[in-house]
Amino acid sequence: MKIIETSIEGLLILEPRVFGDExxxxxxSWNRKVFADLGLDLDFVQDNHSRSARGVLRGxxxxxxxxxxxxxxxxxxRAWDVAVDLRSGSPTFGKWEGLELSAENKRMFWVPPGFAHGFVALEDGxxxxxxxxxxxxPAHEHSLLWNDLAVGIEWPLEGIEPQLSAKDQAGKPLSEIEAFS
Structure with a gap:
């Protein structure tokens, strides 16, 4: 497993070893011991799977x-995946990091607690x-406004009108978000 650090402490890009042939x-994609040896001693309690059409923006x-x-x-x-630092006192509070995740590149993104997370699907299915x-x-779920100018995420939406849920359309700007302590 190759770990690539990002410009925001704690956010990591992971490239698994891929063994391929004809x-x-x-x-x-997950091995508790391997991840722990890499400093990521994690306890996962839930797996989720979503399917989205091109232009669906979640988050x-x-x-x-x-x-x-x-x-x-x-x-x-393919999806453009984004995390925004919401940790109070962090030198990167309100900053974002984004990358393309795809079936082809097989990359993973570790988004630790204290971040807002979302993505836009770049292909159907x-x-x-x-x-x-x-x-x-659900009682404690919130949405940071996907296009808040104070955050300035550069979504790759050329020619795409993003499709958002009502919840995500009503997201709050960074100035109204209660930061993580």
Whole structure:
């Protein structure tokens, strides 16, 4: 497993070892011991899977209290995945990091607790899967406004009108978000 650090402490890009031949490929997406040896001693309690059409934008979601860490990847299609630092006192509070996740590149993104997270599907039939360190808690789920100018996320939406849920359309700007302590 190769770990690539980002400009925001704690956010990590993971590249698994892929073993391929004419029959296909094999990769290990999760192994508690391997991850612990890499400094990621995680306890996942929930796995999620969503399928999205091109242009569906989900997020930017977070739970406060009861935050979730997420290990995310795309197993079919392509998505632009984004995390925003919501940790109070962090030198990168309000900053974002984004990357393309795809079935082809097989990259994973570790988004620790204390971040808002979201993605936009870049192809029809994009399957997004993620492991969570905490249970879904709808009473404490919030949405950071996906296009808040104070955050300034550069979404790759050329020619795409994003499709958002009512919850995500009503997301709050960074100035109104209760930061993680």
């Amino acid at each position: 029959r296909g490929f094999f990769l290990e 930017l979601h977070f739970q406060n209290p009861n935050p979730q860490g997420k290990l995310v990847r795309v197993i079919n299609g 994009t399957d997004f899967v993620y492991k969570c360190t905490g249970y879904y808690d």
